[in-house]
Amino acid sequence: MQNMLWTEMPDTSNPSERGSFLSLLVSVRGLTPDLREWCRAECDRHNDAIVAPLGMDIATGFIRPVREFAATALLENRAK
Helix, strand or coil, X not given: CHHHHHHHCCCCCCHHHHHHHHHHHHXXXXXXXXXXXXXXXXXXXXXXXXXXXXXXXXXCCCEXXXXXXXXXXXXXXXXX
8 A cells, every 4th residue: 555655646636645645654654765855856846826736634634735745744754
């Protein structure tokens, strides 16, 4: 299941899937080097939209931009 989430996460354009997959993977694996790199790339991604794409995390129910999911994962795991 983890491998499926990791494989699908970079390719899906659905913000809820991106945020949920990230949250689930970080909760199970911790912030691995690959996940850390994906989060950094997501935070640096340029978005031309006026409003950032919002997604709902199925684990927490939070609705927020995918960039915020990634930034939270980086910040919460910076000392680990």
